Amino acid sequence: MTKQAADAARVERILVPVPLGERAYDILIGRHQLCEAAGVIAELAPGARAAIVTDDNLAELHAPALESCLHQAGIATTRLTIRPGEASKSYACFVELCDGLLAAKIERNDLVIALGGGVVGDLSGFAASVLRRGVRFVQIPTSLLAQVDSSVGGKTGINSGHGKNLIGAFHQPALVICDTALLDTLSEREFKAGYAEVVKYGLIDDAAFFDWCEANWRRVIAGGPERDHAVATACRAKAAIVVRDEREDGDRALLNLGHTFAHALERLTAYNSRRLVHGEAVAIGLALAFRFSQRLGLCPGQDAGRVAAHLTSVGLPSRLQDVPGGTGSAAEIVEAMTQDKKVKRGALTFILAHGIGKSFIAPGVPADEVRRFIESELAGA
Amino acid sequence: MTKQAADAARVERILVPVPLGERAYDILIGRHQLCEAAGVIAELAPGARAAIVTDDNLAELHAPALESCLHQAGIATTRLTIRPGEASKSYACFVELCDGLLAAKIERNDLVIALGGGVVGDLSGFAASVLRRGVRFVQIPTSLLAQVDSSVGGKTGINSGHGKNLIGAFHQPALVICDTALLDTLSEREFKAGYAEVVKYGLIDDAAFFDWCEANWRRVIAGGPERDHAVATACRAKAAIVVRDEREDGDRALLNLGHTFAHALERLTAYNSRRLVHGEAVAIGLALAFRFSQRLGLCPGQDAGRVAAHLTSVGLPSRLQDVPGGTGSAAEIVEAMTQDKKVKRGALTFILAHGIGKSFIAPGVPADEVRRFIESELAGA
Structure with a gap:
């Protein structure tokens, strides 16, 4: 050189x-x-x-x-x-x-x-x-x-x-x-799956970055300077959270946005990457976290709609029905969630959101509430 | 209560x-x-x-x-x-x-x-x-x-x-x-083997504690307040070194006094506790470290003599000849030493002493020097 x-x-x-x-x-x-x-x-x-x-x-x-x-x-x-x-x-x-x-x-x-x-x-x-x-x-x-x-x-x-x-x-x-x-x-599928984790940082606490993603996602995939910017923004966001809470005693749990759902879906599809890869499970989890927040009266429906719409535009799944071969019943999904490492003394901890870029840690969410939400999702409500 | x-x-x-x-x-x-x-x-x-x-x-x-x-x-x-x-x-x-x-x-x-x-x-x-x-x-x-x-x-x-x-x-x-x-x-043998590590702290940097050990070792074994004092002094000494150098980038290596020899002897006796337990190997290692220091002109012969005499009074081994079944040749002992984790890029690091309570880290000790010393030990010189 x-x-x-x-x-x-x-x-x-x-x-x-x-x-x-x-x-x-x-x-x-x-x-x-x-x-x-x-x-x-x-x-x-x-x-x-x-x-x-x-x-x-x-x-x-x-x-x-x-x-x-x-x-x-x-x-x-x-x-x-x-x-x-x-x-x-x-x-x-x-x-x-x-x-x-x-x-x-x-x-x-x-x-x-x-x-x-x-x-x-x-x-x-x-x-x-x-x-x-x-x-x-x-x-x-x-x-x-x-x-x-x-x-x-x-x-x-x-x-x-x-x-x-x-x-x-x-x-x-x-x-x-x-x-x-x-x-x-990378294959297109693998790249897009990773992209779900990029979008996540906008949803956690950076609404402007989510706006940017909506406008620039095609260039991120194409590989221009936008890709570098997206990777750098994600790394900067992750670094900031890790510096605040290296060992996940608090804030670092925000990085799990969408992941309690995602891990349950991965478990229920037996970690079979032909059916679902981690990033796809996260995409569905992100959309679910926002719709669940909406149902609980925490998040405007408009924001939940934008999240799902963006994931769909990119070509990512955003509904339980998008999982090839299905996911099992609401009860099975909740059961799979309670096996997660993030469970403390039986209580379910979720990352919920007051809107795009406004996520927060919600400990002690009742399992019944989760089950009813999933039932409505499975019913296509 | x-x-x-x-x-x-x-x-x-x-x-x-x-x-x-x-x-x-x-x-x-x-x-x-x-x-x-x-x-x-x-x-x-x-x-x-x-x-x-x-x-x-x-x-x-x-x-x-x-x-x-x-x-x-x-x-x-x-x-x-x-x-x-x-x-x-x-x-x-x-x-x-x-x-x-x-x-x-x-x-x-x-x-x-x-x-x-x-x-x-x-x-x-x-x-x-x-x-x-x-x-x-x-x-x-x-x-x-x-x-x-x-x-x-x-x-x-x-x-x-x-x-x-x-x-x-x-x-x-x-x-x-x-x-x-x-x-x-504990059996008497097991207790005494542990006692070698107690004495070690006096030899590293606390001559007064070595004096105390010479005067009080029977009461340490008997189990009076002297035992508690010995354990506390050892723990305090170890804690002080660990606080200075938690991850063994420097000073903590002093705790290895006697251990380069000891690990080689344990390896050569195939970690067979009927022949040699760790503390007995350390006792021999401590005596050897002082006699080696003496041979290198670093340590007064009187101090090396006191170390061996104290170990002997307690009923601990202090010579290569004390190992049941023998140790192999000088070359075999040096070879066993070079397999130690403390070897950096092939150089032998020893803990040597200028006298009782005056130990120091000596990196880069030539293997030939070690071999000649061990030969003289095996010859009973």
Whole structure:
């Protein structure tokens, strides 16, 4: 790269700081940042070795470019691959990855680099958090969902037979690189699913960003500067909440807007990605959270209508009826909700909204109220 | 207990604070504190449920008393038992314990109570650190070794085929209860092995405490107020180092005095407790660290002699020749040392001493120098 081109790349890179004291880090966002990242990583950990954790699909797609740039920056690498898909967030894969990192002689000053989507990030972040009681890790998310959600904030973990993400750690990354050009290789379905989490930040507390999404979503998908802006806005919003409440003792729960519904739907469709992927479940959950708020007399019907209409324009589902194969009865959906990690002593906690950009935490919502709402939804009311 | 007796118990309880900011906690030391602890736990986590993790031996010995006191204090309990011994610090036992805690419906505001020695504390502390991304845990150490070393400072973990304690977390307890009366049930061998770690604190940076140990060790074993004083002094010393360097980036390495030798000896005796237990390996390691310091011209021979003489008086081993079945050659011992977690980029780091109470971190000690020293030790020089 010429100096001029390098300068241009630098200008186009957006830096979002996550000021978490001794755990502070930066999120770098822009097109073609993968190779740029190598230099930043080398500065972060001079002389370190890096274990790149990725999945079988991405290993061929992006890993060689990253490795070549890291080698040029003087960082020796080892590559560890996992099978793609949620099933890799298991105890067995965790043990295998830990032993793989030990066999690769990753020491306390070395790095684990997660190159992949949420599964790769969650699993390898957790392994990094416990390897020799904690080594640094770098997130290079390759899906939109991971860029705007799971790679930022330090939540890592695996699933148990008792539920999702029940075993894990809060382990902040040392650096997050969001190369938005990597998203060009995503399927339309996968990109749109990630987009649901982008819209979520507008709905939580940024009505102006929701307006912007309504006007610019096509350009976000197309991959122009609007995509970088959307990713940066999402990361900035998430970072602000994480800084206020790193360990989810309070405000961070706002990020669960739409998620109590979404997790229940994912459970009822047996985490079968042919029927429903996480972002699609979130899209339905967002629409439901606003309609539920409307039904409770908290939110204007106009706002709930705008939310559903925007998701529909984008091509995302927004109703229980949109789930292929159906969801089960209202009672089954409520039962699936009460298995959620966010349940405290049996009470249901929801994120509700007084309108677009005005969401809030509502603990102790009666299960009966939820069931009646879902019944009316299923009846198509 | 009458009010008078309760007051007396309170007076005899020694409180050692561990001021680690938002992770601060107290160590409570004294005879018959097990039941007293229940009230403190109830204050710490009102309304919480507690999972008591213990081993098959201790389950009958101490668990019923603890459970009965916790129930009186309004804390519901579940008991989970593991098999005694180092083999329980495995991935398999970790997975089983995590799933056991989930099955017991331990939530984020609940507690894990480790009632046992180092194995119980290390395993259950690690499980607590990752359960729902971290729940609080309380250490109730039942061995002298655990009371003065492993229960304080937040190091938790399990072993991998690649080495000991390679997978784990820094997860500080919320409370440590050292009931020194529990130590009455230890075998003489186990008590003395723990005593090696007590003496260590005098050798690190407290010459006056080493003098006190020489004068009072019989009363420490007998179980009078001297035992409480010894445990409290050790805990206070460990807490001070942990507060200076929680994650072992510097000073905390001083706690490894004698341990580079000790870990090698444990490895070479295949962690066979019939041949050598950890504290006995540490006793030999302490004597070797001082004789090695003497050989390097760093430490007066008189001090090295006093260390070995004290260990011998107590009935602890202090020479390589004291290991039943032998240790292997000098080359094998050095090889076993280089497999240690404390090796940074191949250089051997030792804790050496300028004299009793004057230890320091010596990075980059040449392996050849170590080998020649061990050869002379094996030759009985």
